[in-house]
Amino acid sequence: MAALGYAGVRKDYGDVTALRDLELEVGEGELLALVGPSGSGKSTALRLAAGLEDVSAGSISIGGRDVTRLPPAKRNVSMVFESYALFPHLSAAENIGFGLRARGLPRRELSGRVLEAATLTGCERLLERKPHQLSGGERQRVALARALARRPDVFLLDEPLSNLDAQLRVDTRAELKRLHQRLGATMVYVTHDQVEALTLGDRVAVLHEGTLQQLDAPDAVYRRPVNRFVARFIGSPSMNLLATEAEGELLHAGPFDIPRPRGLRARRLEAGIRPEHVELAGDGAGTPARVEVVERAGSETLVYLVADGVELVARASPDVRLTVGATMHVGVAARNVYLFDAETGETLASLE
Numbered sequence: 001m002a003a004l005g006y007a008g009v010r011k012d013y014g015d016v017t018a019l020r021d022l023e024l025e026v027g028e029g030e031l032l033a034l035v036g037p038s039g040s041g042k043s044t045a046l047r048l049a050a051g052l053e054d055v056s057a058g059s060i061s062i063g064g065r066d067v068t069r070l071p072p073a074k075r076n077v078s079m080v081f082e083s084y085a086l087f088p089h090l091s092a093a094e095n096i097g098f099g100l101r102a103r104g105l106p107r108r109e110l111s112g113r114v115l116e117a118a119t120l121t122g123c124e125r126l127l128e129r130k131p132h133q134l135s136g137g138e139r140q141r142v143a144l145a146r147a148l149a150r151r152p153d154v155f156l157l158d159e160p161l162s163n164l165d166a167q168l169r170v171d172t173r174a175e176l177k178r179l180h181q182r183l184g185a186t187m188v189y190v191t192h193d194q195v196e197a198l199t200l201g202d203r204v205a206v207l208h209e210g211t212l213q214q215l216d217a218p219d220a221v222y223r224r225p226v227n228r229f230v231a232r233f234i235g236s237p238s239m240n241l242l243a244t245e246a247e248g249e250l251l252h253a254g255p256f257d258i259p260r261p262r263g264l265r266a267r268r269l270e271a272g273i274r275p276e277h278v279e280l281a282g283d284g285a286g287t288p289a290r291v292e293v294v295e296r297a298g299s300e301t302l303v304y305l306v307a308d309g310v311e312l313v314a315r316a317s318p319d320v321r322l323t324v325g326a327t328m329h330v331g332v333a334a335r336n337v338y339l340f341d342a343e344t345g346e347t348l349a350s351l352e
């Protein structure tokens, strides 16, 4: 039984279709990361599950029960927004315990649950403060604590960490993952950050312009993207994308020559190569490429090159000595090349 299910869900705002034919089942105890660029329909999907908006078509179920027509209060879901929605006149503790007080929980149990949720999110020292006395990141953690304290069937988290600084964000993310494992709670976590989606999600759902592109394990989304959009969206820097030209048994893709797979003869193809798969050598094999920009970022170095008039980005070890203007040689192993149908964007061949 799915904890949360979307069946043929569509949402129109006037003539804008925010979500199209969404089929998605989130398993009991699963943490699903919902990722996509701005405007792809992520918040819409959450708001429909929470009952804050009505579907235009299709149905939504929670714990096997059709909730499509139920008001938010009857769905037992907890939503955390990017914009916290805390009550300004209540302290952090009162905010965290708000849903519980409304349910008539005894005082002792209420304060226990508030303290537990506050400790889990690291805001136990902020309990007496009002929202205006908290930073953006602190408010976000109070909002998260409020959702945790309610112990709903499903957590709907809409970019709940977006206001935290980089370090706190990574820490809170790890904490959330541990929390999820411990509580066995069902969570849908919305983010536009693909790294966050891959590290956090048991599975990752990729949305683009209101349409679900792929629903898979993080590793599968990365290694076996179903189309050019997913291939380019997941991974940073984005996969290099090259037009190809067929000649006999070979495909020319910028500076690379790749064996031409049988069966794809009639199609116009694009080749995709991840930055980590661009092989760099000082001399010898490969096509000469001019180093344009070198970005050193601690554990890795990104190298921007131009070869045969084509721009490429390569990920190199920080030990590699590179100077702007130098000539390197680039190559790629055929097994590391993705091929896309240039018209439809569909992945036709990939490394597995």
Ligand SMILES: Nc1ncnc2c1ncn2[C@@H]1O[C@H](COP(=O)(O)OP(=O)(O)OP(=O)(O)O)[C@@H](O)[C@H]1O
Pocket (backbone or CB within 6 Å): 013, 016, 017, 018, 036, 037, 038, 039, 040, 041, 042, 043, 044, 045, 192
């Ligand atoms: N109330 C509304 N009225 C009209 N259009 C809306 C409304 N809410 C959302 N939309 C449109 O629906 C589409 C999806 O919006 P949504 O908020 O779900 O995107 P998102 O993926 O959450 O983006 P972001 O990452 O920017 O938060 C967008 O094109 C948006 O402009």
Ligand SMILES: [Mg+2]
Pocket (backbone or CB within 6 Å): 042, 043, 044, 158
């Ligand atoms: Mg949004």
